[in-house]
Amino acid sequence: MTVKRIQPGPIMSGAVVHGNTVYLSGQVGNGDDVTAQAKDCLAKVDALLKEAGTDKSRILQTLVYLKDMSNFAEMNAVWKAWVDPENTPARATSQAELAAPHILVEFTVTAAID
Amino acid sequence: MTVKRIQPGPIMSGAVVHGNTVYLSGQVGNGDDVTAQAKDCLAKVDALLKEAGTDKSRILQTLVYLKDMSNFAEMNAVWKAWVDPENTPARATSQAELAAPHILVEFTVTAAID
Amino acid sequence: MTVKRIQPGPIMSGAVVHGNTVYLSGQVGNGDDVTAQAKDCLAKVDALLKEAGTDKSRILQTLVYLKDMSNFAEMNAVWKAWVDPENTPARATSQAELAAPHILVEFTVTAAID
Numbered sequence: 602m603t604v605k606r607i608q609p610g611p612i613m614s615g616a617v618v619h620g621n622t623v624y625l626s627g628q629v630g631n632g633d634d635v636t637a638q639a640k641d642c643l644a645k646v647d648a649l650l651k652e653a654g655t656d657k658s659r660i661l662q663t664l665v666y667l668k669d670m671s672n673f674a675e676m677n678a679v680w681k682a683w684v685d686p687e688n689t690p691a692r693a694t695s696q697a698e699l700a701a702p703h704i705l706v707e708f709t710v711t712a713a714i715d
Numbered sequence: 716m717t718v719k720r721i722q723p724g725p726i727m728s729g730a731v732v733h734g735n736t737v738y739l740s741g742q743v744g745n746g747d748d749v750t751a752q753a754k755d756c757l758a759k760v761d762a763l764l765k766e767a768g769t770d771k772s773r774i775l776q777t778l779v780y781l782k783d784m785s786n787f788a789e790m791n792a793v794w795k796a797w798v799d800p801e802n803t804p805a806r807a808t809s810q811a812e813l814a815a816p817h818i819l820v821e822f823t824v825t826a827a828i829d
Numbered sequence: 830m831t832v833k834r835i836q837p838g839p840i841m842s843g844a845v846v847h848g849n850t851v852y853l854s855g856q857v858g859n860g861d862d863v864t865a866q867a868k869d870c871l872a873k874v875d876a877l878l879k880e881a882g883t884d885k886s887r888i889l890q891t892l893v894y895l896k897d898m899s900n901f902a903e904m905n906a907v908w909k910a911w912v913d914p915e916n917t918p919a920r921a922t923s924q925a926e927l928a929a930p931h932i933l934v935e936f937t938v939t940a941a942i943d
Contacts, residue, residue, distance in 0.1 A: 602849045602943050604887060606916065612909055613920040617889045619941045620849060621716045621734060624890040627921025659718060661731045662738040664778075664823075664892075666923050670812050681726055688720065692727035693741025693823040695780050696812035698898050698924035709921040711890075713733045715716050735830045735848065773832060775845045776852040776939075778892075784926050795840055802834065806841040807855025807937040809894050810926035827847045829830050 607652050616649045618714065623653040627666070627709040635672040635705045639679035642708050655714045657683070660690040664709040666697040676706055721766050730763045732828065737767040741780070741823040749786040749819045753793035756822050769828045771797070774804040778823040780811040790820055835880050844877045846942060851881040855894070855937040863900040863933045867907035870936050883942045885911070888918040892937040898924040904934055 607623075608615030616625045628649070630641025650656050667676055673694065684690075690710075699707050721737075722729030730739045742763075744755025764770050781790055787808065798804075804824075813821050835851075836843030844853045856877070858869025878884050895904055901922065912918075918938075927935050 602941060604889070604916070604941050609915075609917055611914050612905060612912070612917060613891075614917045615919070617919045619889050624919040624939070626919040627923075661718070661733050662825075663727075664921070666921075670814065673814055677726065684726070686725050687723075688718070689723055689726060689728045691729070691731045691738040691740040691823075693778070693780075693821065694814055695741075695809075695821070695923075700898065700901055700922055707921065707923070709892075709919075711738070713716060713718050775832070775847050777841075778937075784928065787928055791840060798840070800839050801837075802832070803837055803840060803842045805843070805845045805852040805854040805937075807892070807894075807935060808928055809855075809923075809935070825852070827830060827832050 607649060616653055618653050621713055621715045623655060623712050623714055625649050625710040627707045629699065629704045629707050635675045636679055638705050639676050642706060643683045646708060646710050650712055653714060655712050658685040658688040659713040660710055661713055662691045662711045665692065665694040666699060666707040667694060668699055668705045670696040672705060721763060730767055732767050735827055735829045737769060737826050737828055739763050739824040741821045743813065743818045743821050749789045750793055752819050753790050756820060757797045760822060760824050764826055767828060769826050772799040772802040773827040774824055775827055776805045776825045779806060779808040780813060780821040781808060782813055782819045784810040786819060835877060844881055846881050849941055849943045851883060851940050851942055853877050853938040855935040857927065857932045857935050863903045864907055866933050867904050870934060871911045874936060874938050878940055881942060883940050886913040886916040887941040888938055889941055890919045890939045893920060893922040894925040894927060894935040895922060896927055896933045900933060
């Protein structure tokens, strides 16, 4: 079964396609608050899914990391406006410090291609 | 390859089936301590796996989040009594604050269907 | 689709093969610092992948937990020296306390077999 790497780099690839499944790297975004960062993250998710030949209506599972769980409702509002309401994925959210102190939220997505 | 959503909601689905694999949302439970909550979580996992047409003997991977790692042995005792000893999954456990302060443990499960 | 368990134990298996995919348990390692522990973790990953009939050039996704994000660059240096630069996986890194206080890093790997 073929493995195809999208936006490959020396440390990680933006996404990896295996058969009918694509695994995305954790996406972080720019912005001064969770709303701005989450929107930017999810735009990057859209772009990677498109490059893999799929879209957000085919997401299977998403792991969400929040630097501060007090931003849960704010993250969720962006998520709810973005996600396909007829095709919501499995999801788990936990609080975690991320790669740099200014990073407030990170989304790690697995999606179906066919 | 078909994608089927189980217990779909506007933010997430309870589980998502893709081909021969089912991805569950992180399951949290009711109860005053880790033992009670873990039992409740795993009963919800059983119910979702059943609805997907599979059971705990087919779990592939489980991510466990614990609010306080000092409860590791207590969580593990519930897990060990529940899991199919002949068919234990891959597992990783980390400490994390969860969506609400009273949530002590969360299990995110991926399982085989066929 | 067959499920095969590698290094099975009463609580978890070292890895679980499902069709063309293998899910590894979170790997921790011995050593006094992140460099030593990460090298030991990744040697265990190599061994499990070999037992599953694959290798690091086929890794799809890796979740990295770091006890202290200030060790990110040190972890990354070990990772970069180890990973196949032509075949880097999707990856997400978060900070988390792990099962015991001396554990500084944990890698959870999913890989393709065919």
